[in-house]
Amino acid sequence: MDNLIAKSPCDGLLPLTVGTVTLSEEDAGEVHSLAPFKGQDKALSEAMKTAHGMAFPAANRATGKAGARAVWFGPAQAMLMGPAPDAALADHAAIVDQSDAWAIVRLEGDAAEAVLARLVPLDLRVAQFKRGHTARSLLFHMTASITRVGENAFQIMVFRSMAESLVHDLKRAMEGVAARG
């Protein structure tokens, strides 16, 4: 009997360390997009608090913590990352499984911000982009979701099919930053 074997998006590509910075694949658990129905924003947020202990995130913010996070993804859209969405949420939001749709990586190290500054047109200075801040933006030519998850750590999401380009671009930036010492 055949069995389906799972492969992660960055299978065979990561981890990677250059200089002080490490790039590794993140196992985010289940990922679901939540889009509240009209007038259901509050109800959805309440249901999320009850079931998952976190509110629906405000724009450009992430709620929760590692293992169970809700990341703002656009107007009236957030990604619930970690737990499977509680059944009660379906009354208030369109829920779409995105667990396999994204390559999710973690970029960590002293120069992580400098590495991202090679690719991302965002003001990532820590005073402006603090832990728990998130943004939909570009990473070189790819649309991406970028969240600061630690003092020197970022979670980066791009389309699954672009995992190789993500690693290619980040590696080049990491080498350039590391070579400057």
Next chain:
Amino acid sequence: MRVAGKGLIDRTETVPFVFDGVSYNGFRGDTLASALLANDVRLMGRSFKYHRPRGVLTAGSEEPNALVTVGEGGAQEPNMRATMQEIYPGLAARSQNRWPSLGFDLMGINDLGAPFLGAGFYYKTFMWPKAFWEKVYEPIIRRAAGLGGLSGQDNTDKYESAYAFCDLLVIGAGPAGLMAALVAARAGADVILADENARMGGRLLAETYEVDGKPGHVWADEVLAELRGMDNVRLMTRTTVAGAYDQGTYAALERVLHHTDRRPNGAPLETYWRIVAKRSVLAAGALERPVAFRDNDRPGIMTAGAVRTYLNRWGVSPGRNVTIFGNTDDIHRTARDLLEAGVHVAAVIDSRHDAPLSDDYQVLRGAQVCGSAGRKGLESITVRRASGEEKIHTDCLAMTGGWNPSVHLTCHMNGRPTWQRDIAAFVPRPDAVPGMETAGACNGSFSTDACLREGIAAAEAALDDLGMKAPKTTVPQAEDTPYEIAQLWAVPGKGRAWLDFQNDVTVKDVKQAATENFRSVEHMKRYTTQGMATDQGKNSNVAALAVLADATGRGISETGTTTFRPPYSPMAIAALGAGAEGAGFKPQRFTTSHKAAVARNAPMVEAGLWYRPSYFPQAGETTWRQSCDREVNMVRQAVGICDVSPLGKIDIQGPDAGAFLDFVYTNMFSTLKVGRARYGLMLREDGFVMDDGTTARLGETHYVMTTTTAGAGDVMKHLEFVHQGLRPDLDVSFTSVTEQWAQFAVAGPKSRELLNDLLDMQLDDESWPFMACGPVSVLGVAGRLFRISFSGEHAYEIAVPARYGASLYDILTKRAEVLGGGLYGMEALGVLRIEKGFITHSEIHGRTTAYDIGMGRMVSQKKDCIGKTMSQREGLEEPGRERLVGLKPIGESKQLLAGAHLYKEEAEPVRTNDQGYLTSVGYSPTLETMLGLGFLADGPDRYGEVVKMVDHLRGVTTLCEVVNPVFFDPDGGRVRG
């Protein structure tokens, strides 16, 4: 000549380097120009047009003469300014635009032809005989083009681009910039201080000024030390801020490694920065201008400021017997500096009649230099006074015509500078760049004291805008010499007086342009090429303008200026385009089956950033057609597997999902039953077809839409626009699920047999009829099944979460092979769909309507939809429109070619007889003929007619029968069976 006791170089470290094959020594901190001058090398280049021997004119990035080539092979850098190129052990530079050598340049003969090569000469000749332009004249002109050359090899250096953000960007680290940065930094603002030079300090490094009782460079170093210690400050040396753009965005180029031959792994040679600054201070200083007089271009003649820079910063005197000429007190400052360094000053020629006199050197008041002599370097000058002309022997003439504030960046957003008569220069218009303050010499304030004061004021203004409090700042003590200038642009007289040194534009050329009515400054520039060389007129524009103003009897401000445009200094294409080499140009998208396809030697083709297999060659197959035919037959007779994941998939949910789809599709979707799919056609608002695909209803309020691969992004954008912009009242949301699912076509008569082995249930026509869809369990994994077909066969598309894609693909392949089937690629897919008359973007190429592709009746008359009204315009439904047909070869030639055009059988194949064209062709192994889809005027009314396909490019003419585009199984029995 190196001068003892002067300069800011490290004399303990000798640096060997090579210029034109000759080895020299310099010191650490030297530029190529300073080191060559120290070695008494004056000849460094040749001019563009006349190949005149040239030496350095300046000591900065504006240098027009001393351009050299550095490096070899893929690392070869043409047109490097010797004045900016720092020397390092092993540096090898060579001169340009000469043959066979810099000293003996055969092209120097051009100089003798100068009377015939004046302004605009080429517009007036080379016209006869006509055929000679491309064959004779232009090749000769082209050979003379350019200064340096590219290696022709791929660039071997690495480059990077980066973003930076700050509260205040300070451009230029002279006294004004340092002061502005210091004040803002002390207030707590995030400051970036950028300077083009290797060392910050600006003119403080080049003059003998004191600030706060210390040598200027010492004061600068102290300020820099304080700035370096603050973590809200970023100092960027060797960084040219090259352009000002909207909303506080600046382009800058950092020369990271040009000063060394070290190339650590991955290290960028240059970094291109986009700096986003809430406020900026331009403290870019000023550039000195030469004076035009006969033969003012000999090596050894340079600006007075450059002479002081070489002396004070690099401890080099460009001559042993120096003369000085000009119209401001700078010439006296130059004389004092030289004398103090022990260099002989032969004479100071001051054009001002009231010039100060000196006990230490001879001053010729009210005098002008009117000529020079010396074959490859200056030997003497001729000075004209009221009493007559006099020859003075000299090996270096320091000249000044005054200073031009560096207003360039203030012009980048269309700001025009204004003429300030008392300093005879253009100064920036306030607010020319929103958010930018100007300070110091670039503002026309030349004394050190004024620079320091304006630096403070500019920082205070910026801090005020930023809502920050400026600290109390005392102005350091510094000189405040008034700037007194008598206008002096061109010394009258015979001969050629150079304005634009590199492009060999003379005073005569400008006057001739005026005579020929090129009186507008833009006309003069374009006619003479004045200001179009690598310095973009930084050294010459204002003087040329003054000459033009004089020649046309107008004032300078009335004459106007040309515009400075980005970049301030030239920037390498490799830096601005960093990261785009090879795979970096655009993201690559790989399906989960990619590796398996590559392992089976499938050539991969690019489709909407994705890679898809073209065909799967098997042992014994020598052409792609053999593989393609086999794969087509396999699908028609057994079962084929094809990864269709790159097709766009959009999850659509909400109470109004059906109503929304009715509005974006021409046909109805609100009436579709749950568990069923339907083909949908989508128009643009102008009535032409935008995209097509199958949309399935998974639940009462839940659909999943399929788009074409290339159209996926545009469709998503369109849906969001229609929803947010036109129908925000509808409760519906969209999520791309293209990446979530790995989806495979399982097509062919044995497809059900194959799937029944994998699923947890048995498929039959009753539970899974054509166009049924729904959830399934695939080997225990929750998936989706759609009974849809792009081949006309009994077929399915099966989807599983992408993590299982590679695995499912392997299993499907294996099982298909057991059933006599296997993988098929894009070639076979193309043939299968052509046999069925199914369209792709080859047919819906943006110029066709639903009517044109035979789907006019799919535009529902029961409802409005996007594009419906405009699709019904009179001109889009009238006779003569080219409409979709099938074409079959019937004559001797059996070849069809996509891109060939259609004509009536007897018509001459010229444009006026054109009737249409072929969009898609393929060889059908099923029908054993080539088949074509194409558009033909009134096509569907002409079935059975014979038309002529002509491909001029490939020399093919084929007679074709016009047929229904559905060539195979027209009643669709196979897809249902």
Next chain:
Amino acid sequence: MRFSGFRVLKEGLTGNKGWTPHWRDPEPKSEYDIVIIGGGGHGLSTAYYLAKEHGLTNIAVLEKGYIGGGNIGRNTTIVRANYFLQGNSEFYSHSLKLWEGLEEDLNYNVMHSQRGIINLFHSDGQRDAAARRGNMMISQGDDAILLGRDELREMLPYLNYDDLRFPLYGGLYHPRGGTARHDAVAWGYARGADQRGVDLIQNCEVTGIDIENGVVRGVQTSRGAIRAKKVAMVVAGRSGQVAAMAGMRLPIESHVLQAFVTEGLKPCIDHVVTFGMGHFYISQSDKGGLVFGGDLDFYASYAARGNLPTVESVMEAGMALMPMIGKARVLRSWGGIMDMTPDGSPIIDKTGVEGLYLNCGWNYGGFKAVPGSGNVFAHLIATGRYHENATGLRLDRFRTGRGIIDEEGKGSQHNLH
């Protein structure tokens, strides 16, 4: 004065003292038969052909700045006839034929250089589209050659054949395509028109168009009112503003297109090369600069300057396609204002006002059209009938849907062409 090598020689030997103005600077008269608004390439060539081919010389060209100061002075100088849709095909073919005799016609060397244009393609589908185009070019009487990868490599060895993101399949070669010296074209037409008696009035801005009972009567200008029997609007880049003076609203949105030139370099690129997948095209000027450009900035603009994202995408395309140009340094960048139409094709037509004519909508293809545009527009103004090679450039094609000329297939969004 007639220009020739002999004249240059003679003047050189006598101190270059005999040169005379290329055109006069007359005061505007109070009335002309025809007033042409706009002293750019198209306006000047219209005046030239009205005078030369129709014997009409009581004409004023009104220019608000200096002659040739618009897009003819800020383009990338490409001349070609490689269109594939009826309406464009015959028009640009006609224009190219005029180019080919232009130097002799104008007695002005505009340095028209037929060095050949190569449009690259990167897939079977793109080759098919190129073939459709090439076949149309040949059936129109122009030239086209379909190059395979190997032939391409022989002609353009410096392209990236190894790891280009969109692999090179071949190119459509148009040998008669090429470049010309843009300013010289304006000056040549200006001189030619002036010599035939046309008044070129610089620094004269039109501020109003006088219309009575549906008939044009003249214009108001910064230098006074000028009466005219016919008025022609030829002001691409400002078409909307001028048409508004006649109460018209146009199917045009103005966009900025940037272009770039590098420092002068020894010859290294001998053709015009177009990289559609990267929206990039390049040639090398006779002076040595690499002249290149790409896409619009995409937002509406009259600023004649652009922003960095477009700059970068152009440079990135250059680096992807031909890495050898990496060390070339960009010397200058600039922007032109483009009349973008909803099908990417121009408009040469009468208007609803009698005696008022319109020439606009050149998108970013106006330079090569200068001779043809002036020629057919002169025909329309002089005879009231469409020139046989310009019957399709109608203003009403959008309203009726008849004869829309959408080469890009992008539809009505103005900036997508």
Next chain:
Amino acid sequence: MRITCPHCGERDRREFYYRGAAVDLDRPAPDAGAEAWDNFVYLRENPAGVTRELWYHEGGCGAWIVVTRNTVTHEIQGSQLASEVNA
């Protein structure tokens, strides 16, 4: 160039897709007639000055926005969600 997204704040222009004049939001009734539709789909005011135009935060949050911007100076005076215009 930097554009303000009502959700995300000031962002680099490269994150945004430009569509055209905000007239695209004023869709006529199907039977409004040829002139109204010509006006809507093709004809443009195209001012040299302040204009309202549609941008899509494509490389960002996905919001369609109406930006008020000067086409001569590129100054941006404001932005609003497109979904609020026809709400």
